[in-house]
Amino acid sequence: MKKGHIYNKVVKACRSYKTWMLAVxxxxxxxxxxxxxxxxxxxxxxxxxxxxxxxIYPDYIGVTIPAGIAPLDFNMAEESIDCMVVEARGTxxxxxxxxxxxxxxxxxxxxELTALNRGGKIVMTVCAKKDGEWVQYxxxxxxxxxxxxxxxxxxxxxxxxxxxVGGDIGIYQRDIHSFNEYAILAETxxxxxxxxxxxxxxxxxxxxxxxxxxxxxxxxxxxxGKQIWVETKxxxxxxxxxxxxxxxxxxxxxxAVNSVHQAFFVGTGQRIEVYHKFSNVEVIDTRSNELxxxxxxxxxxxxxxxxxxxxxxxxxxSTSKPCRVPAEYEKVKCSLCRIAFDAxxxxxxxxxxxxxxxxxxxxxxxxxxxxxDGRWLMYCVSSRGNFPVCQDDADLWLMDLATGxxxxxxxxxSRWTESFHNWSENSKWFVFSSKRENGMYAQLxxxxxxxxxxxTKPFLLxxxxxxxxxxxxxxxxxxxxxxxxxxxxxxxxxYRQVFGGRRESVRIREK
Numbered sequence: 001m002k003k004g005h006i007y008n009k010v011v012k013a014c015r016s017y018k019t020w021m022l023a024v025x026x027x028x029x030x031x032x033x034x035x036x037x038x039x040x041x042x043x044x045x046x047x048x049x050x051x052x053x054x055x056i057y058p059d060y061i062g063v064t065i066p067a068g069i070a071p072l073d074f075n076m077a078e079e080s081i082d083c084m085v086v087e088a089r090g091t092x093x094x095x096x097x098x099x100x101x102x103x104x105x106x107x108x109x110x111x112e113l114t115a116l117n118r119g120g121k122i123v124m125t126v127c128a129k130k131d132g133e134w135v136q137y138x139x140x141x142x143x144x145x146x147x148x149x150x151x152x153x154x155x156x157x158x159x160x161x162x163x164x165v166g167g168d169i170g171i172y173q174r175d176i177h178s179f180n181e182y183a184i185l186a187e188t189x190x191x192x193x194x195x196x197x198x199x200x201x202x203x204x205x206x207x208x209x210x211x212x213x214x215x216x217x218x219x220x221x222x223x224x225g226k227q228i229w230v231e232t233k234x235x236x237x238x239x240x241x242x243x244x245x246x247x248x249x250x251x252x253x254x255x256a257v258n259s260v261h262q263a264f265f266v267g268t269g270q271r272i273e274v275y276h277k278f279s280n281v282e283v284i285d286t287r288s289n290e291l292x293x294x295x296x297x298x299x300x301x302x303x304x305x306x307x308x309x310x311x312x313x314x315x316x317x318s319t320s321k322p323c324r325v326p327a328e329y330e331k332v333k334c335s336l337c338r339i340a341f342d343a344x345x346x347x348x349x350x351x352x353x354x355x356x357x358x359x360x361x362x363x364x365x366x367x368x369x370x371x372x373d374g375r376w377l378m379y380c381v382s383s384r385g386n387f388p389v390c391q392d393d394a395d396l397w398l399m400d401l402a403t404g405x406x407x408x409x410x411x412x413x414s415r416w417t418e419s420f421h422n423w424s425e426n427s428k429w430f431v432f433s434s435k436r437e438n439g440m441y442a443q444l445x446x447x448x449x450x451x452x453x454x455x456t457k458p459f460l461l462x463x464x465x466x467x468x469x470x471x472x473x474x475x476x477x478x479x480x481x482x483x484x485x486x487x488x489x490x491x492x493x494x495y496r497q498v499f500g501g502r503r504e505s506v507r508i509r510e511k
Contacts (some may be wrong), residue, residue, distance in 0.1 A: 012308055012371065024061045052314035054126040054137035057467050061140040064456035066149035066429065067114040068177050071105035072142065073458070075467040076128050085302070087125040090117035090141075102465055107178055119146040145448050145456070147428035151176070151203055153430060153483040154444065155184065157196060158475040161440055171210065173197050173487050176446075179464050182486070185210070189491040190498045193217075198479065199253075201246035202372055203425045205487040207246045209253055216498050219244075221253070221286050227493055230289055231503035232257070237291065237406070238278055245307045247283075248372075249343055252292075254283045254315055256307035260387075263326035275325040275332065275386035279304040285346060290509040295347035295442050296339060304334070304386050305367050310374040314338045314347070320358065320386055334386050336365040338378060346509065353400070364388075367419060371427040375401055376453070382421050388419040389478060392439065396421060396432060400453055412447055412458045420482040430475070431480045432458075442476045 053061055053075035061439055065072065076084055086103040089095040103126075113122065122142045128135055152178045159169040170186030185195055194213045201207035217227045219241055232241040232255065241255030258279035264272055279302040283292040295302050297317070306317045318334040325332065336356040340349030344357045355364045357377075366388050368379040371415045377399040380388040388394035397412040399406045412418070414436035421432035428449065433442040445458035463469040 056458040063459040064143040070462040071110040075102040156480040373427040
């Protein structure tokens with residue numbers, strides 16, 4: 001008889017909890033490894049029930065997830081655990097039982113369970129064996145949101161936090177409903193090149209940009225599957241474009257033109273400070289390869305991190321006064337501003353609004369990201385600087401565009417860096433990178449937000465055998481974004497363009 005049949009027969013025959021716990025002992029003989037596991041006595045099983053939550057990795061206790069997300073596999077935090085048994089029971093119906101070295105849920109079973117319990121919760125019962133003894137822990141809940149997450153997946157850059165230029169880095173995409181990851185463009189396809197600043201238009205991969213830095217560099221603009229590589233530096237601008245953001249109409253793309261530098265610390269708790277000696281903001285019309293400039297965005301101040309509003313009528317950005325960096329790095333304080341943009345005419349407004357004043361509050365406001373439904377602005381707040389991913393105290397804040405009120409997202413911030421955030425297509429979910437686990441490696445977390453601005457406990461991007469995956473992976477995640485469908489990208493064509501050196505030129509639009 002197959003193991004699965006044995007398991008199903010035992011489960012159906014044992015409905016009461018105490019009887020089920022005895023059945024678990026029998027099941028473990030079959031399922032927990034190839035070695036024989038002695039049958040624990042009933043008195044021992046029942047005497048080890050404790051009123052404490054299990055310590056699991058990742059911490060999925062009390063998180064809220066969308067139906068259809070990849071299974072929330074987890075390990076016991078203690079590596080000395082011999083075996084574990086987990087039962088997941090939906091309050092609206094359905095249950096899954098798994099056993100082994102870690103909780104590994106079948107994808108189809110998990111999807112069915114979460115779909116059945118949308119708006120409800122899944123109650124998790126965990127039993128673990130350590131040093132020959134079984135312990136049953138206090139049940140914990142995983143909540144299934146009423147809000148859907150229909151986007152196909154995430155895009156992100158993976159890079160080792162070693163401060164190299166180039167090397168083993170790449171832009172990847174991940175199906176968030178399974179565990180499948182695919183390379184969009186990796187360093188193996190364009191050896192020795194550094195790629196970054198990949199940006200889709202409001203999760204739509206039909207409009208996407210990417211920048212290659214250094215020798216053979218350029219800005220790629222992909223529209224409807226066709227790659228165009230342009231040289232965005234002109235005699236009237238200081239450098240090529242980066243930190244891009246699409247206009248919702250899909251014809252314009254805002255960029256920052258800047259120089260990026262690194263300063264390293266010795267004998268302090270801080271490792272690195274990333275800074276910019278200059279930075280301006282411009283917009284490229286991708287239909288004509290014309291740059292649209294405004295004197296209000298081409299000042300001696302540092303304008304950086306542009307982002308269009310949900311309706312495209314405003315361009316948000318951060319700006320700071322020039323300082324003698326790196327010596328005066330602590331004086332860099334960014335304000336959050338906006339300027340009107342007319343997509344029909346392709347022109348900027350003549351007034352800059354300051355929404356949050358950095359010098360006045362002794363803070364730095366960067367990386368603004370408007371929700372696509374027009375309700376929220378999410379942004380980073382740190383004590384200084386215009387590159388928050390390198391600031392340990394960087395936190396996420398939220399502005400309610402209906403009221404103008406701002407608040408810190410204390411329910412998701414940690415003592416380490418939170419940054420690089422983006423919205424799902426329906427603006428009910430967002431992804432962000434956090435270094436909360438060890439202060440060095442940025443990992444991806446997801447959370448939901450309701451109409452009142454309440455944010456749920458974030459959960460780490462699920463992986464199979466997550467402790468092994470995350471503890472053995474030497475890459476850091478950054479610049480994550482949602483994509484509503486899988487990105488189609490021709491890496492061979494990118495290789496030909498990068499090493500062929502041909503670039504389409506741009507020109508400044510006459511007023």
